[in-house]
Amino acid sequence: MILSLATGFAKLCLSSQVQESDAVMAAYLYEESLVSRLGLSVLSIQPQPHVSESFIQEFLGKQNDLSMQKFQVQLLKFCSRVFDSRSSRREE
Incomplete structure (x- = not known):
């Protein structure tokens, strides 16, 4: 899941390689999604309405x-x- 998100971010940036920043954003959105659904995050992420x-x-x-x-x-x-x-x- 996170790998797919990171790959998607890289493609949006017109990059053929996934960068660390792509992976960070993917992990953040994944954690934010978990907090929204389950109410807790192991990384203490607080969901922010977009x-x-x-x-x-x-x-x-x-x-x-x-x-x-x-x-x-x-x-x-x-x-x-x-x-x-x-x-x-x-x-x-």
């Missing part, structure tokens, strides 16, 4: 849905451009 009440709609409501839809369109256009440019190079 989304405050005043911004909940921005992150979880209709505003977020609209933002994610816009991002999806943008991402699909980007992927299409990359795919098209690679296919046209192969044809040459």
Whole structure:
């Protein structure tokens, strides 16, 4: 589990190797998750809410849905451009 999280963080940083900072963040999030579910942490981690009440709609409501839809369109256009440019190079 932690290895997968650390690998994911490394990939988000566009790195082919997992760094210590990736592993630290993965372990922290894992511990924070355990505290949220079980109420205790062997590392004395206190869960911190990542989304405050005043911004909940921005992150979880209709505003977020609209933002994610816009991002999806943008991402699909980007992927299409990359795919098209690679296919046209192969044809040459």
